[in-house]
Amino acid sequence: MRIGSHRIRLPESRMLRMGLGILLVIGGILGFLPILGFWMIPLGLLILSHDLPTVRRWRRRLAVRFGRRNGDRNGNRK
Template sequence: MSDAENRVRPAAPPHLQLGSWRIRLPRSRWLRVLIGVLFVLFGCLGFLPILGFWMIPVGLIVLSHDFASVRRRRRRFAVWWGRRRQAKEQASS
């Protein structure tokens, strides 16, 4: 094997893909977890100004990058949502 084949490529920086939006995340795992937990906690205070309940799903999406259990639930929700939308589109046709 040549040296080019033996080189390890650096991992791509972590990111979230939300529709057409691509959001970079910190490389540090503990910082990503901290950001996700803070989003969820502050999202629970959604009745206050500035903060909102929108922060809870964003925090869970950030946490899904590092935790398989959250990732599985997010994926199940995405599949359910896609099937639901597809069923509605077929019913309206």
Template sequence: MDGKPQHKERHRQAHRTISVFGRELRMPKSRPLRIAIGVLLIVGGVLGFLPILGFWMVPLGLLVLSYEFASVRRVRRRGAVWWGRRRRP
């Protein structure tokens, strides 16, 4: 061991991946780069009417930002709970 607590190391590793539809996507280690990616995805999604860009980018950008900001994380969790209740028979 290098002296770091194991729980912090696991937290760091979990922080660098995003699970989308059961697939794990690796995120950059740099926090500012992750924030920039999330913001760019949202901006690109707002311009979804243009070719190549799409409205699918907005939720993905929010998902990326939810790993960095608690307020976005709360909105994501509320949306997940709402969706789960809606889909329940």
């Protein structure tokens, strides 16, 4: 998975990826606790989008909206 110029390796096992994504989302919901943080929710959803079509559609729609807002209509950065 690529985020900007960073490449993140995900586990090969689908169950391990889904477990990791679910744990991150649950940990993010508990973000008010000292060690956990709300940053875990989008990261967990990003990992889940690799396997779940519904979450993948949400991610793609968000990417299109974000690209349009930044003037990236043709896929070319300015």
